[in-house]
Amino acid sequence: MSMMTGKEYRESLRKLKPEIYYLGEKIESVADHPAFVPHVNAAALTYDMALAPEFEELLSATSHLTGEKINRYTHIHHSHDDLVKKVKMLRALGQQTGSCFQRCVGHDGLNSVYSITYDIDQEMGTDYHKRLVSLLKEVQSKDLMISGAMTDVKGDRRLSPSQQKDPDLYVHVVEKKKDGIVVSGAKAHITGAVNSHGHLVMPTAAMKAEDADYAVCFYVPVDAPGVIHIFGRQTNDTRKCNCFLDQGNAEYGIVGGEALIVFDKAFVPWEHVFMCGEYEFAYELVERFATAHRQNYGGCKTGLADALIGATYALSQVQGTDRASHVRDKLVEMVHLTETLYCCSIACSCQGYALPAGSYMADPLLANVTKLNVTRHIYEIARLAQDITGGMLATAPSEMDWKDKRVGKYVDKYMKGVADVPTETRMRLIRLLEAMTCGTALVESMHGAGSPQAQRIMIERRANLERKKRLAEKLAKIGEQPLLVC
Amino acid sequence: MEVSKDSRKVKVALKYCGSCNPHVDLTKIARHLAKVVVEQRYFQLVPLSEDDIDVVVILCGCPRACGNKEEIRAKAKQSLVVAGESLDGRAVSEANLPSTVEQKLSEILDS
Helix, strand or coil, X not given: CCCCCHHHHHHHHHCCCCEEEECCEECCCCCCCCCCHHHHHHHHHHHHHHHCCCCXXXXXXXXXCCCCEEEHHHCCCCCHHHHHHHHHHHHHHHXXXXXXXXXXXXXXXXXXXXXXXXXXXXXHCCCHHHHHHHHHHHHHHHCCCEEEECCECCCCCCCXXXXXXXXXXXXXXXXXXXXEEEEEEEEEEEECCCCCCEEEECCCCCCCHHHHHHCEEEEEECCCCCEEEEECCCCCCCHHHHCCHHHCCCCCCXXXXXXXXXXXXXEEEHHHEEEECCHHHHHHHHHHXXXXXXXXXXXXXXXXXXXXXXXXXXXXXXXXXXCCHHHHHHHHHHHHHHHHHHHHHXXXXXXXXXXXXXXXXXXXXXXXXXXXXXXXXXXXHHHHHXXXXXXXXXXXXXXXXXXXXXCHHHHHHHCCCCCCCCHHHHHHHHHHHHHHHCCHHHHHHHHCCCCHHHHHHHHHHCCCHHHHHHHHHHHCCCCCCXXXXX | CCCCCCCCCEEEEEEECXXXXXXXXXXXXXXXXXXXHHHHCCEEEECCCCCCEEEEEEEECCCCCCCCCHHHHXXXXXXXXXXXXXXXXXXXXXXXXXXXXXXXXXXXXHC
């Protein structure tokens, strides 16, 4: 089998029977239910763009395992160029979708588990890497979309996994069998989970010996018995079922579509287990995954910001404010902030390095700086967009009233901006700006890939303050003065 | 390996990555090796421009390992790569780097 098209991806989802619940309803087909179609469309674009000549350089790669052309989302980075191309791919997709296209999480999971299984095997004499390579070949040859499931629900944050009153508050092994393991627990806000083919599940934090049952990494098909998905609500989500224009971005939605994945005594065969009790490696896996995922945010979010800046500029023209100096200045500021984020992602990619497995990862310090900046800059970009848009962002009449026989003419008359542009254009732009700056989409910039404090912790660990102190002491002539090596 | 402590004073060259923002103090490694040369005299430190270099020790301040290039490795029969807190891909603390590099160098020259 070769790389799939978006249409083939949708068909492949229809063949699966995952257990999914949303608004109290059991969902029969994510590819066809209006609440899920925008998310499926966004993910489908990762398939179609990989086959489009204008994007294939970024969205496709050559497998180091088979030499075959594959979708980059199934590729293991083997150079700085691979790391940079991932960021560029994300920006291109962000520009095209204006939303989250979900597939990066599983991609980052594959890369981090690929390298950590190699390290575990070297140290412990296990054969996890061989198992992972076997799964990777299947993922590449079938062009599978897999989710990356790391965040546990965590219960009482003061307590470690093994100290929780309810042992299921972190995913853990409940039974080891001859042919595999049985796991219970739940992973929270997993992007693209319901429209993936399977889940790559990873531990969420550093573990100690007493947490060994929680140091577990595995893959399960999305429709495996005991794997239950509960889809999360989003701002204005019922508009997906009863509106079109008012969705703002009807084709691709406002975020990736996140779900709570419950593992209720789910069985995982040994060939899909990649860590089982090696608690010493849990933190390193978390850091590699977090680095890979935080590297992304100056790629995808800048792509979205490009579309947001475009919408803001277009609306300023429709409203007749585009020549006001303060509007131009705010647009420049939005571009400045956007490109600052892009600089961060490109920089952490260029400063990346090879791991013992031969794969490459981004620079952890710079990747965390990237994501921490995203938690601020995207909010500021959105604030400026809202500033230029005006209060109508929060008070515009609905598309139903615009189409109403009695009041539609008033909506059309009083919602108009400059005379030669239809009212519908203004309404569409306002709704797109609402979708991109109000509600769930912004929260994703704050907490996606980890909350700001998680980045601060990693930044502190790598800050090397002692070296900075030595630099200052040298300048201030304090203590021993190091000389240049001659 | 064709070099030996006993046959002749083998040539060891150092090559730095450029030290833009090093995670470790590379000069401590260099100074330690210079001290070993004086005390034990079984190898000599030579410039990378010399011919017939036996070992090049590539000193990189961080894992990016900018100095670890094919054209540098090709200047010697063997190479050692320090990249931040690691030696040839194995984790080594900054405090232990000088002695570990010396030990590794000694192993190469003995082999």
